[in-house]
Amino acid sequence: MYTTIYYLCAPLLCLRWVYKSFKPPQYREPMRERFGIVRRQQTSSIWIHAVSMGESIAAKTIIEKLLKLKPDLNIVVTTTTPTGAKQIIEGLGDKVIHHYSPCDLPGTIKRFTKRIQPSALVIMETELWPNWLHHLKSKNIPVILANARMSEKSAQKYLKFRTLSQQMMSAFKLVLPVNEKDAKRFIRLGVSPERCVTTGNIKFDQVFKSNGDESYFHSWENNPSTLVWLAASTHKGEDEILLKAHQKVLESLPEAKLIIVPRHPERFDEVSDLVAELGFSFHSRSQPNTWNDDNQVMLGDSMGELMLAYKLSDIAFVGGSLVLIGGHNMIEPASLGKPVLSGPHVHNFSEVYRELSTQGGAKTVDSVESISGAVTRLMLDQQERQLMGQKALAVVEQSRGALDKTVNQLEPFL
Template identity: 40%
Template sequence: MTLGVYSILLRLLLPMALLRLYARSLKAPAYRRRIGERLASGDAAPRADLWIHAVSVGEVQAAELLIRRLRGRDPALRVLVTTTTPTGAARVQDLLGDAVAHRYTPYDLPGVMRRFLHQVRPRLVVVVETEIWPSMLAACERQGIPVVLANARLSARSARGYARVGGLTRETLQRFARIAAQSDADAQRLIALGADAGRVQVTGSIKFDLRQPASQRELAETLRRSWGIQRPVWVAASTHEGEDAQLLEAHRRLLARLPKALLVLVPRHPERFDRVAALVERQGLAMARRSREEPCREDRAVLLGDTMGELAAFLAAGDAAFIGGSLVPTGGHNLLEAATAGVPVAVGPHTFNFAEITEMMVREGAAVRVADAAGLAALMQAWLSDAALRAQVGEQGRAVVERNRGALDRLVAVIDADAEGDLFD
């Protein structure tokens, strides 16, 4: 596939993309707001020295570290952050407030990207993790704007998908000025797909450099006191469709052995909150909802974490954690927030999105992989019944995080090299 064919296909698919936005807005109304930004129309995007694209919540949290470091060196640095999801937009506001501007990422059409770049006129673009957009990169190249792919990760599954359009992928990857990969495996996959090996550097994952702020630790302590200090608590984080029923089954098994156990169930997507609440009710489990500030008394078996921005505090307040998207073939999510808090972590069989980090954690005894709800229930019973065991696993997680810090410094060095001194003039 060539760039021209890609652009034609995208133009043909635009009505379907807008229709999909509308369909999603029926469950999450935020999707129908500010639609003009996705076409770079209406109010112009603000001028910025640095454009950072971070898809959603996880990428925004990683980008926050980079933004704070760069703005700490130059408080006058103008930063624009784009996201594709409303949850990502909300996280930008929560973490960075008025320190940065936000827009929704424009669709990857040549005319739309030209218009957007004319509005913003960035000196450097940083794309976080695995966003490889051909028209954006071509437009930046034409205007002489370097683009850095930061904290890059590429699963074997995603690499196979990109290989199906090998010509376009190769052409696009060669337009990155620099690629900072999370691991050797990520770097090798990107090079195999056509990235210039001389521009690829392994810097590690900047998510190892995340630290829990004091406000989150204080919230975690408050939450734990409200749940009961002595009560066994496990947190199921970032769960997906088809997974919640399995987790509730695991919790039922656990309650047979530990009748006071509490499951803090945190769905990944806000539009699923009410559906998951209805599922808990159908299961006949007594529930409190965090969004309603309902007291989580000892007779409540489930706390539904139906709020945004509190997951790190939930994890730190729990005794053990399960990371979602891994009992279903979604590919799993990041384990490091739980590990940073010293909480033992369980994952299911599907972890291809974070394969290297997950395998490292399992290998170092900082995480355990389970096959199904029965295995998860047995593991949680073991951990929640033995404080010394879970402390041992949790400390292994902290140690893994500490040994792998430093990726942020290496990434900043990459950006400095590619900005050629111009970004901080």
């Protein structure tokens, strides 16, 4: 039934990819790859799959470690989104072979695996495709789920399709959850306990590089009295709340600055229009002719510079958390010793956020008033701001070690 529905939806998927090819254009490139038409490998490969940017960053960390151990490994990496592809291509270059992920049709996955000859598949976090798993199991190709996460909400959804879920879970040779709670959920869904080994969250072991020009804010950072807060990876429904919060911050601190960085490039123009509509003086990172020291807001419409923006900001709000996205990677600002603010919807990083919050490195905000209040208090109190950042950094440093545990578990499959 699942496969039949997928076949019926395939034409709509093609239309979706064509539509998305207009923004951003990278979606136009992989159409043939989506149906498994890729270059044939002459030797067997290790196939590593990551969905988007976050998973790709974690995958890159594992790959770099694996290549240090075995430099001759033939690694094929698939990603679902252009942002994920960018991380792999720019971060690893010709050390790996990159393709966009094949869709979950039986013929497609057969064609794809025949061409890349995988000896094992490592899936990052939670990307479960029934036909992928069924085919690889039938060919006795080990499938490992690394840095595996499973929220209670997702587990309940899978339990509604118990038979299908159990079939998928039985395909995994090994599941490496980030914590014991996730491990119990995978076991509840059908993973054998002996195949479930908790390794911790690899994202704590990542080395985040601050790519880009060190003068990201230009002359803003030359003025010691100028304080900057960053609203990172924002989604539709969040921008207006954050911008209105900044309006209230400016009432108490007229010199305060806000950098707002939408999660998806296709929303840059939309957010730019909103900033203008609310009456802010602002400039865009990508347009030097608009830069002005007196502007109140900067639109971060560049790619690959988010870590630099975190590094040069005083306070970080992590987006995707005021709406039901589930939050984004708050380890990034925490690793730089920044105080972290987040909305209440953090199920993608629930354990990470719980630890940061419990230790005093992160605070939950959920409205214009609470956001502006928290930002204003931290800007006015340098000691509190620095202490909160130090506590966030301490959580990251105490949680390292998952990468080595994960690689040790993967070694027998290489």
